[in-house]
Amino acid sequence: xxxxxxxxxxxxxxxxxxxxxxxxxxxxxxxxxxxxxxxxxxxxxxxxxxxxxxxxxxxxxxxxxxxxxxxxxxxxxxxxxxxxxxxxxxxxxxxxxxxxxxxxxxxxxxxxxxxxxxxxxxxxxxxxxxxxxxxxxxxxxxxxxxxxxxxxxxxxxxxxxxxxxxxxxxxxxxxxxxxxxxxxxxxxxxxxxxxxxxxxxxxxxxxxxxxxxxxxxxxxxxxxxxxxxxxxxxxxxxxxxxxxxxxxxxxxxxxxxxxxxxxxxxxxxxxxxxxxxxxxxxxxxxxxxxxxxxxxxxxxxxxxxxxxxxxxxxxxxxxxxxxxxxxxxxxxxxxxxxxxxxxxxxxxxxxxxxxxxxxxxxxxxxxxxxxxxxxxxxxxxxxxxxxxxxxxxxxxxxxxxxxxxxxx
Numbered sequence: 001x002x003x004x005x006x007x008x009x010x011x012x013x014x015x016x017x018x019x020x021x022x023x024x025x026x027x028x029x030x031x032x033x034x035x036x037x038x039x040x041x042x043x044x045x046x047x048x049x050x051x052x053x054x055x056x057x058x059x060x061x062x063x064x065x066x067x068x069x070x071x072x073x074x075x076x077x078x079x080x081x082x083x084x085x086x087x088x089x090x091x092x093x094x095x096x097x098x099x100x101x102x103x104x105x106x107x108x109x110x111x112x113x114x115x116x117x118x119x120x121x122x123x124x125x126x127x128x129x130x131x132x133x134x135x136x137x138x139x140x141x142x143x144x145x146x147x148x149x150x151x152x153x154x155x156x157x158x159x160x161x162x163x164x165x166x167x168x169x170x171x172x173x174x175x176x177x178x179x180x181x182x183x184x185x186x187x188x189x190x191x192x193x194x195x196x197x198x199x200x201x202x203x204x205x206x207x208x209x210x211x212x213x214x215x216x217x218x219x220x221x222x223x224x225x226x227x228x229x230x231x232x233x234x235x236x237x238x239x240x241x242x243x244x245x246x247x248x249x250x251x252x253x254x255x256x257x258x259x260x261x262x263x264x265x266x267x268x269x270x271x272x273x274x275x276x277x278x279x280x281x282x283x284x285x286x287x288x289x290x291x292x293x294x295x296x297x298x299x300x301x302x303x304x305x306x307x308x309x310x311x312x313x314x315x316x317x318x319x320x321x322x323x324x325x326x327x328x329x330x331x332x333x334x335x336x337x338x339x340x341x342x343x344x345x346x347x348x349x350x351x352x353x354x355x356x357x358x359x360x361x362x363x364x365x366x367x368x369x370x371x372x373x374x375x376x377x378x379x380x381x382x383x384x385x386x387x388x389x390x391x392x393x394x395x396x397x398x399x400x401x402x403x404x405x406x407x408x
Contacts, residue, residue, distance in 0.1 A: 015143035018042035018240030022140030026133025029081025052233035058085030085231035150179035219267035280398030293384035302390030304332035316394035320366030
């Protein structure tokens with residue numbers, strides 16, 4: 001079960017003016033499940049995205065990049081079950097055929113469609129079944145289908161993930177609603193995750209491009225479940241401009257600050273939801289690293305701790321074998337790190353200082369903190385003012401079971 005992940009209800013997901021979603025059963029990999037989603041955008045919408053940095057990036061990722069460069073995106077299509085990655089020229093042809101099917105159903109150009117796939121790598125899409133399912137998804141298009149869509153894009157997820165907020169800009173209600181999927185093969189950039197966020201704010205394309213990068217960096221690119229970077233990772237930010245606010249094009253304005261804060265906040269919640277639903281997860285872990293010279297070195301330490309199998313299994317067992325954290329800090333790649341200055345806390349308990357175990361530390365205090373479902377670890381590198389936060393989860397027996405049986 002997910003770690004303290006609230007149940008997603010339709011009432012919690014506010015519709016975004018200019019956005020409709022539809023889902024259907026296409027039989028991509030398994031029968032009797034909704035596995036195909038179409039998102040339609042009103043004319044005039046702006047779209048920005050960031051994608052995996054895996055060199056083996058999937059065919060739909062390649063096509064998305066091509067189409068986004070031409071802008072004027074009017075639709076997205078997402079299938080689950082088959083990732084269409086490692087599929088060569090046939091995979092590219094199938095991704096493009098998917099766009100053609102959506103374009104015909106919506107009377108738009110194929111270049112105005114972004115395709116997305118998630119699931120098993122190295123297998124071809126059943127393109128006939130997929131394209132046959134498109135009309136059903138289009139017929140289902142409606143503004144209030146966010147929960148259905150969040151469920152339809154799941155793979156090994158155990159629960160749908162979504163977040164929605166309404167803020168005020170220029171005296172107008174501005175809605176930000178998003179959904180994500182992912183539970184394993186999670187490590188930036190960006191994880192086997194898909195994230196889609198829409199707002200009715202009126203914002204310039206240049207600031208939207210800036211915002212999607214910043215939001216991803218502070219959220220989806222700050223999580224890890226198992227240290228594996230997938231081939232299909234995508235985070236898309238859509239802005240329809242239907243809220244009626246004056247166009248936001250000055251990054252020093254109050255309107256931009258409000259929109260940025262809300263979008264980043266929603267993205268962080270969506271990213272944390274992925275970790276809370278990590279494959280086999282029983283604990284949600286926040287790793288705060290402060291006192292670094294650069295944010296990059298703080299992130300390196302955070303990831304070294306957060307994706308260490310030894311650390312993660314110790315947390316699963318509530319075993320305060322905390323020397324594993326020190327070892328991870330030591331191999332994080334900071335050549336001139338002075339370990340005698342480092343301090344480590346588990347919750348509010350000081351664990352290590354002056355190069356070793358804190359004199360005040362008692363193992364029963366460590367065991368008490370580690371028994372909790374949500375655990376915070378703080379590391380002070382004592383070499384600067386930079387900081388970073390990483391979110392991760394533990395490793396349980398179920399992680400192995402889920403991934404051993406993934407294709408069955």
